[in-house]
Amino acid sequence: MERMKILLTVGHSILKTGVCTSADGRPYDGVLEYAYNKAIVNRVAVYLRRVGHTVDALICPELQFSRSTDEKDYKVQQANAGGYDLVAELHLNASALHNGRGCEVLYISDAGKEVAQRIQERLATVFKDRGVAYRNNLYMLTQTKPVAVMIESFFCDNSADCELAEKTDVALLIAEGIHGGDIAATPEENRPTGVLYRVQTGAFAVRENAERLLEELKKKGYEAFITTLDLAGQILYRVQVGAYSVHSNAEAMRDRLLEDGYDAVIVQV
Numbered sequence: 001m002e003r004m005k006i007l008l009t010v011g012h013s014i015l016k017t018g019v020c021t022s023a024d025g026r027p028y029d030g031v032l033e034y035a036y037n038k039a040i041v042n043r044v045a046v047y048l049r050r051v052g053h054t055v056d057a058l059i060c061p062e063l064q065f066s067r068s069t070d071e072k073d074y075k076v077q078q079a080n081a082g083g084y085d086l087v088a089e090l091h092l093n094a095s096a097l098h099n100g101r102g103c104e105v106l107y108i109s110d111a112g113k114e115v116a117q118r119i120q121e122r123l124a125t126v127f128k129d130r131g132v133a134y135r136n137n138l139y140m141l142t143q144t145k146p147v148a149v150m151i152e153s154f155f156c157d158n159s160a161d162c163e164l165a166e167k168t169d170v171a172l173l174i175a176e177g178i179h180g181g182d183i184a185a186t187p188e189e190n191r192p193t194g195v196l197y198r199v200q201t202g203a204f205a206v207r208e209n210a211e212r213l214l215e216e217l218k219k220k221g222y223e224a225f226i227t228t229l230d231l232a233g234q235i236l237y238r239v240q241v242g243a244y245s246v247h248s249n250a251e252a253m254r255d256r257l258l259e260d261g262y263d264a265v266i267v268q269v
């Protein structure tokens with residue numbers, strides 16, 4: 001198997017104003033596109049490195065850019081300077097009526113089409129197969145020198161698609177598609193276990209302290225919430241992120257939070 005130098009990029013960013021430039025499926029029982037992909041990108045990299053590829057993951061800095069076009073300059077420059085064989089950008093789809101479903105991978109070159117088809121094949125084992133699509137109007141495809149694909153793994157604003165994603169190691173499917181073969185995941189990495197995992201970033205006796213952390217996390221695009229625990233009359237306010245039936249999805253979120261400078265431990269619900 002050919003060893004590649006790969007750049008994984010996460011689509012979109014959070015602007016200075018706190019506005020996230022990605023689709024937001026949360027009002028429709030879905031997920032925030034940007035936060036979802038930010039949470040899985042390192043896991044995709046781990047899987048690809050396991051089979052010998054060299055992988056960098058690129059996420060735009062948060063609360064720094066004034067306009068969404070700043071994302072383009074930031075990513076394209078690094079994509080073209082790194083001597084990469086492949087650039088793969090992670091996205092999720094969304095539709096006007098929130099009823100769109102399935103996976104789709106976008107390409108512009110013949111070489112890109114081959115990679116896109118491999119990824120599409122893997123994602124389509126779980127999500128509705130929308131096929132690969134040629135696109136000549138997206139800067140990550142038109143302005144990058146390496147072979148490039150954009151992956152729309154599923155619809156972030158469709159609860160059925162998001163439920164499927166919750167039970168799936170999407171990062172593994174993407175990695176196997178890029179690699180062009182199976183990658184051995186350890187059993188606990190990708191098996192739905194019937195238990196639910198959350199990532200806890202703090203536990204406070206004072207509710208205001210929990211709320212402060214909650215607001216900060218939400219501003220950064222995390223799906224955070226507060227749960228309470230009664231310890232013999234002493235209420236503990238716990239700030240947690242996500243709800244995962246696949247342990248590796250919880251691990252991906254934990255890694256992301258740790259990298260962002262937060263405490264993060266996986267807890268079983």
Ligand SMILES: [Zn+2]
Nearest residue numbers: 011033091092
């Ligand atoms: Zn997108």
